[in-house]
Structure formats: structure tokens, C-alpha cells
Amino acid sequence: MTRLVRPISCMALLVMVGASACVPQAPSVQGRAVNQLYGIFAVIASIIFVVTAALIALSMLRYRAKPSDDALPAQFEGNVKLELIWFAIPTVIVVVLFILTLQKLDVVTERAPDPESIIEVDAYQWGWSFTYRGEGVNISGGPHNDPELVVPIDRAVAFEISAEDVQHSFYLPRLLIKRDAIPGRTNRVDVEIDEPGRYIGKCAEFCGLLHAEMNFVVRAVPPLEYRAWLNERKQDDGNA
């Protein structure tokens, strides 16, 4: 039976590492940094799980009491070398993960020096208002009328996020972006999307009765299409 421990452990490790590699990749510079960090955490956690489970299984199988064996097994008290090893290994793992997390945090929180657009996000019960700063364009909507904003791909766009009434949260699940929207405070997050598409946005902070219907859409398009859309909206809003 103990001969099976190693092949089963290797298979379990491969399945877990493979599963972590199958997680969909976020199509943005910031989301990809988070994805990479998730991947590293998943691989290290999988190795720890498999090694721990294998050692438990091995000791249960190899050292279980035998019917004929009623003598007390050899007794040990303390093992300095072993204790140092199981102190050192988790410490090294935690320090390495901490340093990697700080590095990825730099990517996620970095502000673009010259973003293509700055979009002021105002959350309220139960909708969103998006104002393109300096462009005279506003898009807003609430339940059953989800606002759809347009952003360019391959360009950094800055979101400056605040709230009018209670706390909300600006959340783009597919892009792995989330920032709290807090009354009286502005949180900024810069996002550079690199695949065109429609990305669903949600409020991720329970904020009242219609919280679940507080959705929006981010449509990412090529830069030229974005400029054309912006000019069209400017004219429409100007004529309104």
C-alpha cells in the first residue's frame, strides 16, 4: 500500500497544478499580475498539501499497530534539527510570497503618467455615473438600465471612484479589478485592457435593497474606434 503513496501524490500534484493553470487569464496588465500571483500561490499551496497529505498517509500505513505487537514503540522527546527545519521552511515560504506580493502590488496600484482618459466614477443607490473628465461626456444608469461605458484597448484608463450615499464597490470580475467606492473619498485605479470585448461590472459591497441589480458594462474597443465613439457622444451630449 505504501508503494502507492508516491504515484498518487505525484498525480494529485499534477492535477492541482494543471487546474490552477486552467484559471482564465485576465485580459489586462493589472489583472495578469494578479493571475500570476494566484498561480504561484496555487502551486506552492498544492505542493504543501500533497507533501503533508502524503506524509500523514505514509505514517498511518507504515507505522500502524500490528495485532501481534503489544509492546510500546520507541519514545522520543524533542528533536532540535527537525524543529529548526519546520520553522525555517514556512518562514522562507512566507517571506518569498510576501516579496512577490509586494512586487505585483506595485503593478496593480501603479498610476499611468498620462492616461488616455480619466473617468470619474460615482456610485449611488443603486446605479453608476461615469464622467469622462474634460470631454463633457457622462454615462449613467441604474437597475434595468445598466450603463455601458467605452474604453480603448492597449491604453491606460484611470478610474477615480467615489460614492454619493453609502459605501459601494467598483468590481470588474473578469479583469480582476476591484476598488471601494466611499463617500467623501476618491480611490483611483488605472487599468490597461488588452483584448476587445464586453466586461460585466458589479457593485461588490452590499449597499441596500437593489444592490444585486447595480451592474454596468465596460466595452473595450480599439483606440481609433474609441475616439470616434467619444466624438459622437460629445456631439450627442452637446445637442441634448
Ligand SMILES: [Cu+2]
Ligand atoms: Cu452598491
